[in-house]
Amino acid sequence: MSETSLTSSGVGLRIAAGLKKRYRAEKRMRAYGLTAILLALTSLAVLMVFVVATGWTAFQQTIIQLEISLDESAIDPEGTRDEATLRRADYQGLIRNSLRDLFPDAVSRQDKRLLYKLISTGAQYELRDQVVMDPRLIGSVQTLWVLGSSDADMWQKGKLGSETVDGVGRLNAQQVQWLQFLREKNLILTQFNKAFFSNGDSREPEMAGIWGAAVGAFLSLSVTLILSFPLGVLTAVYLEELAPKNRWTRLIEVSINNLAAVPSIIFGLLGLAVFLNFFGFPRSSPLVGGMVLSLMTLPTIVIAARASLQSVPPSIREAALGIGASPVQVIFHHVVPLALPGMLTGTIIGLAQALGETAPLLMIGMLAFIADVPQGLFDSAATLPVQVYLWADSAERGFVEKTGAAIMVLLAFLVAMNGIAVYIRHKFERKW
């Protein structure tokens, strides 16, 4: 630094001497901060890349083209076209026949069994539904795309690694050969996996879908919202605006803050003990799930709502009181409307937290395998994170990509909810 009048005096010199050190400290601090952010971002990016790379293939399914002869003698021998009869017919047999026609080299019992394993067990139901919907198909030979099995799917997507003489994954050399044949003839391909977004869970990875869990999560979160938003807001309003500030209210405040830090599995135990065992509500139901989650969300909402009530300037309260508004009018005409965006933001954050919660749900039986899409609050259901957990726990290779895809769906929901929260916060942001 050049000698200026500023640094030539005694005090100036002493300040200048220390300056370098101060600037170094500042630079160091910035570097630490930047490193921290970079580390966080990198790990997030790695996580996302890993999840997406694993999961994106689940949005595709493998289908195989077969020529299926829909024999009248096999489907409807009496020619009644009665729906019940059509439903009872052996469509699996038809599919198997067509497979045998395609690969006449499979003669032994063992070979045939291996051959059948290329097609999903769900294929027969699709075929059945098609026939029931259009009985005129009976008697014709139809060229249809049927759902491939998970093994075929994995092979088609190249998830099984390099082939050896013994085959690959659970496929033996013979099966791989058949699949090669299908590929050469363009009889096997992948298409968008609609079933993933419309099915419930399944033991067969190729038929498992996220819809059941999504509906379960939606129902549970609705219960949570309906219970915890009014309770949380009213609690906050009472504590913040109406309650006398004494030892009791302070005790309640401290308890609420502590509740927010209680491990969520404890709430699950409470739900098990109280809601299931004492009140006898149905196990695994979104109703109980929602109730347990609202126990967990309530403190979050109360804390957020109180913070936003505190941020309403006291001058507004004084203005309203000054013209003779009663305390309740002050609260509901002025304070709550002004605090509402903050309350909503807090609520959405709380709900997003609840959406990602698994532990308390384990305790109340929402961990069960549930294939049906829940129809109401009392049906058994799973939620998204529980579905992730269930699939991650499954041995079948096909569930790996499903897990990734379920995580992506869950994250998409969370991002959407947080996006809404941010939007609300910005839209209603008020300057005083």
Added chain:
Amino acid sequence: MALNISESAVTVESQNRRSEKRPVGEVMLVRRPKITASNINVYYGNKQALFDINLDIHERQVTALIGPSGCGKTTFLRCINRMNDLIPGCRVKGDLAINGEDVYAKGVDVVCLRARVGMVFQKPNPFPKSIFDNVAYGARIHGLASNGTDLEEIVVKSLERAGLFAEVKDRLLEPGTSLSGGQQQRLCIARAIAIEPEIILMDEPCSALDPIATARIEELIDELSQNYTIIIVTHSMQQAARVSQRTAFFHLGYLVEDGETEVIFSTPEDERTKAYITGRIG
């Protein structure tokens, strides 16, 4: 002055008819105080903020409360409409009567009291609602308007009396917070007078305003004093001298002196008053 007295007698009479508490025969040709404070002591927790305040405030006049910061002017002002009730740990002792009725008596409805005693605050605090809704709010909650036309009339009249109507008549639906500081303060005055209070308390209404806006508000206070009893807390001696008929000087929680503004400013009795007015303390 004589004219004033007879005018006031009429007021007292009309007011008695309104309250229907005292027989009309009791009307005296003397100026009876609108507000009587006797032996008011105010405590914030253990700290005493006001000591034995005895002060009469007269009807349809502007009374200025002056004194250095922390002397208790605002505390006293907020006793009148019981805004101090909101402060935890604040206790008020003594008698404070409006029209002879004790404000702190049991059974006094604070909501009703505050509707009769309007207040304008130091910092303009319009509601974050439209200009119309700001003024209409009081009338709405107190049910003063029977229909929309009535309400509109009240809003327009109040804005006119607050000298704001001409400036905002084309944008009544815009937020009150979009106005300038001086306009916001006049909006707050319009909001206060929309419910026809008897008394208006003003807590340094011009301290956040520029000189032009201040002049505008002072004019307004002068006009309003024709119809309302106004008590104004101010730090500006000039303002007190300009707008008030009576002045009370507070110092360290004591009411040092009160009387006609002219007298207080020209020939104060107390040394402290003299010192404050001449700028030696405060």
